[in-house]
Amino acid sequence: MCRLDRFSRIGLGLGAVCAGFFLMGLVWLGCGDDHVLSQSVKRRAHGRELRLEHHMALGFERAAWAGLVVGGAGMMTLSYWGRREVGAGRSEAVGWVRVPIPWRAVVVVGGLSMVVSAGLRWPRLGHSFWTDEAYAARAYVWGVNERASDGGMVHRPVAWSRALFLNERSNNHVWCTVEARVSHWVWRVVGGRAGTEFSEVAMRMPAFLWGVATVGATTLLGVMLAGRGGLAAGLLLAVHPWHVRFATEMRGYSAMLLALVLGLIFLRQALSDGRWRWWLLAAAMNLWALLAFAGCVYFPLVTCGLAAGWLVRGRRWTWLSRLVLANALAGVCFLWTYGPSLSQLSEYLRRGNEVSAYRVTAGWLGQLGESLCLGVPWSVMSLEWREVAWMPSASVAGWATALVAGLLVLRAAAWSWWCPRLLLGPGLMGVGAALMISQSAVMGTLLLIWYVLPVVLGVVLLLGTGPDPWAVGAAGRGRRVMLAGGQVVTAAVCLVVWTGSSLAMGVLPRQPMRDAARVEGARAGSLQAVVGISDQQMKLYVPDVMVVKSAADLEVAERAAAREGKSLLVKVGGWEATRERLPEVAARLRGDEYETVADFPGWEPMFGYRVLQKRPMGLRERP
Secondary structure, three states: OOOHHHEOHHHHHHHHHHHHHHHHHHHHHHHOOHHHHHHHHHHHHOOOOOOHHHHHHHHHHHHHHHHHHHHHHHHHOHHHHOEOOOOOOOOOOOOOOOOOOOHHHHHHHHHHHHHHHHHHHHHHOOOOOOHHHHHHHHHHHOOEEEEOOOOOEEEEOOOHHHHHHOOOOOOOOHHHHHHHHHHHHHHHHHHOOOOOOOOHHHHHHHHHHHHHHHHHHHHHHHHHHHHHHHHHHHHHHHOOHHHHHHOOOOOOHHHHHHHHHHHHHHHHHHHHHOOHHHHHHHHHHHHHHHHHOHHHOHHHHHHHHHHHHHHHHOOOHHHHHHHHHHHHHHHHHHHHHHHHHHHHHHHHHHOOOOEOOOOOOHHHHHHHHHHHHHOOOEEOOOOEEOOOOOOOOHHHHHHHHHHHHHHHHHHHHHHOOOOHHHHOOOHHHHHHHHHHHHHHHHHOEOOOHHHHOOHHHHHHHHHHHOOOOOOHHHOOHHHHHHHHHHHHHHHHHHHHHHHHHHHHHHHOOOOOHHHHHOOOOOOOOOEEEEEEOOOOHHHHOOOOOEEEOOHHHHHHHHHHHHHHOOOEEEEEEOHHHHHHHOHHHHHHHHOOOEEEEEEEOOOOHHHOEEEEEEOOHHHOOOO
8 A cells, every 4th residue: 555655745746747747648649639630641741731720739749648658657656756755955955055155245246247237238128120020029929910991000919829839930939929928918008008009128028037137147156156256157148249139139048048047056956955846946947948949959958968977977866867757747848838839840941941051160160159259240141250340359359268268168068077066067058059050060051149049158157157166276376376367368358348249239220120111201102112131021010011022023113103103112121131132123222213211220231221212213313
């Protein structure tokens, strides 16, 4: 007869969760809609695209099977991982977390870093959306405005089913979608706004808050790793231009970075005292990171893999079972919420959308290292290094900083097997990024900068915590002084360059779509067309804009304007890229038929906006 007093409360609770997942799997597999599944198989066999209901059925079927396996295995092994351990680890747990310096210093410095980060990021909240943001706002969050027959505007919102499960272009960050919808709903209800209005600030507010919180969490993690020296980690992250940029976008990157930092903090505590609370919190942070941006999957996998290796080496089998079970349950939760997206991702990749001529080369890696360590402008589309005017020696400083950071990453990674504190250090970020870059190089696909965003955390932790803070007594005094001096110089250079770059980034908008949309021309009632980057997304700001994708489309817009007796405004997004992608259209726009009305620069040249107006016949200039 089984005695319940043998099990802990958490063990019994998790046993109930395992049973729940097992039953959910049985119910879904037994009562699911087989007709929709059979339709999915037939459509895929005949090369036809699947609809949203087909992807949902396929995704939930996978989640049901995962629930059966994990739930069944969890219930069968309950007597092992769920048993009560009297007094286990309690002597090592002091408060919420253990830090080697007074909490007052952590709160003061961390708070100051968060204030600095908020000041640098706040001005960017009101910028107009850029390509992916604008698409996500139309497709997942807010919806679209349409011109009614009476000339007024009618708003068409997005259904919650599409917001949660539609991911046909692989850019629906589910967590960000939900929080942006809720934040915007609060803004609309509190302010009494109409449904046709939207606010970039309201949709970006959650990402802004997560970004500021990440700075404080990084300060805490730095202190846990290196004591007083780690206080600098949060400040370095606060002024890092990459974080300034991505922590103010309506995307999941900001929440992902916070989840990764908190996951490292909780996992460090779990490896210290082995309590269930830390294993569960660490697994919850992995789930949060994946829901925020599934592209970060390499980093939780590397963290859990190295932690499992260290536990095996120490023969801590009970703790290992807790690590495995907690993350397995988090994985089932991920499949039930994100499973429908997985089949859409496979369809998207099968269509070859991500395959391009871009390759990961030695020069590309050098530019990536410099831009990560210094935050200087870097265009993934052209893979060209653009040295900033305010820092002529940026390339030299970038290589020096990249060299120091690279050596520290290698040292941390080499020691990770023996030292759990190094295991949770910045070396993990380097290993995860290496796996991501290797996959991109092997597959020959385009590797965008957000896939290696977590490496920013590794850089600031390395520069903030010092070259070798865990082995101070193992080196001579002269060597320690030399390493500390080099660390101070490197951090000072990065701080100065990052601050200047961050301030410049706050002034120039990423993609001034709204500013270009507000240019109405010489007289009211002009006909508007858009070409280039974010052509479809311009409809968020100008619902009835004509999209130009060829010289023929431009001629149609010109004839329509002449027929209606209106002036024609052509708004070009990404002039640099448009000249390469649509040379015929660019040649027409550069001719004497058009004149530039307004030019709005962006932080990256290819994301600026140029507004041109067709000249009347009598005012054309002959070349």
